[in-house]
């Protein structure tokens with residue numbers, strides 16, 4: 053009661069009535085229900101005076117327990133989704149990984165087994181196709197039966213998940229035919245590998261050179277190639293973790309031609325840079341080794357990516373949460389940047405970091421809700437149940453305090469299973485106050501009140517964002 057309800061399209065004073073797991077009504081402040089005051093009718097009143105009431109965040113790109121770079125991502129579904137809840141994210145979409153030589157349904161089952169009974173908030177999966185062949189293409193066709201409506205390919209990481217153009221073309225044909233959304237990691241992996249080899253041979257082994265090897269030209273080129281193959285096949289395309297302004301321009305051009313081409317960016321590409329972070333002294337820069345890499349401050353990528361978020365050339369923000377500790381994980385790459393496991397952990401901070409964009413005048417309050425919740429819901433077939441505060445929707449609700457404050461990453465103030473933070477020292481002029489997951493208060497008064505297993509697998513419909 054008493055808060056300002058914010059949606060992707062507007063804001064206004066309203067009380068939100070919840071019954072069980074669902075929202076049943078949005079009421080004019082002071083309304084009576086069944087002839088009585090709200091406070092007399094309901095079991096629990098949460099006072100949201102002076103605060104924003106928003107649909108819970110949806111982080112559509114996380115990697116809990118992902119085996120990668122010779123190790124496994126440090127957050128599992130329990131710790132990762134709990135950290136998400138702390139940060140006002142009430143649903144994640146993770147990636148089931150089909151490894152080389154493995155069958156797709158087997159890999160999906162592995163991820164179901166890892167997540168079931170462990171999660172603090174609701175979850176779903178995208179399916180990574182690690183090996184495109186006759187069998188996996190047939191298996192792709194059956195994903196909608198499993199409630200999975202998006203799959204991901206990699207133009208990077210030869211020898212791990214990589215697909216060549218022939219495989220991409222075939223997968224996109226099948227994806228288009230099946231009504232799946234094709235997600236793409238768009239970087240030219242074989243070219244990157246040549247640059248990596250050459251840099252290492254020159255003794256350039258520091259974390260900084262990870263960003264040099266993964267040049268923006270190789271993101272732009274792969275993004276363009278993915279768009280053209282999507283164009284040819286009619287497959288709707290969603291490019292993950294866009295960082296280079298030139299890649300943004302490719303997406304914008306395709307959208308100007310009326311294509312179903314979408315892109316996400318991540319907080320790290322909006323705030324952090326090659327020079328200031330990846331180029332930190334000694335081995336510190338390893339904290340910021342992720343792919344696509346942080347881009348150069350000088351080339352003005354950040355401003356362009358913020359701009360694209362305003363103009364809808366980029367539609368949403370996910371974290372690509374893929375945490376590795378410095379000790380025992382990132383440190384495998386001392387003396388060889390290519391052996392540093394790729395990834396940054398931010399699942400807890402996305403709502404706060406993007407809210408700071410509102411405070412800083414980068415985006416509007418409504419756009420904040422849109423890019424963190426409403427569009428992810430529409431993009432991945434969840435809208436109606438998720439991404440909106442409306443009768444019938446799941447009561448995934450965040451009470452956000454614009455007068456609160458959040459100091460990120462200092463000491464043990466975060467809840468992710470990491471021995472450091474890429475966001476050390478970030479100050480946010482706002483605070484996640486209360487979080488409800490399907491009607492249950494899971495975070496309040498600076499306390500976690502949920503338990504593992506609260507979060508359930510959610511079956512998804514087709515993309516609801518197509519033009």
Ligand code: URP
Pocket residue numbers: 115237293341342343344372374394395396
């Ligand atoms: O650095 C990253 N992004 N690690 C996770 C794997 C991926 O490419 O998304």
Ligand code: ZN
Pocket residue numbers: 237292293343344
């Ligand atoms: Zn990726």
Ligand code: ZN
Pocket residue numbers: 113115372374
């Ligand atoms: Zn990723």
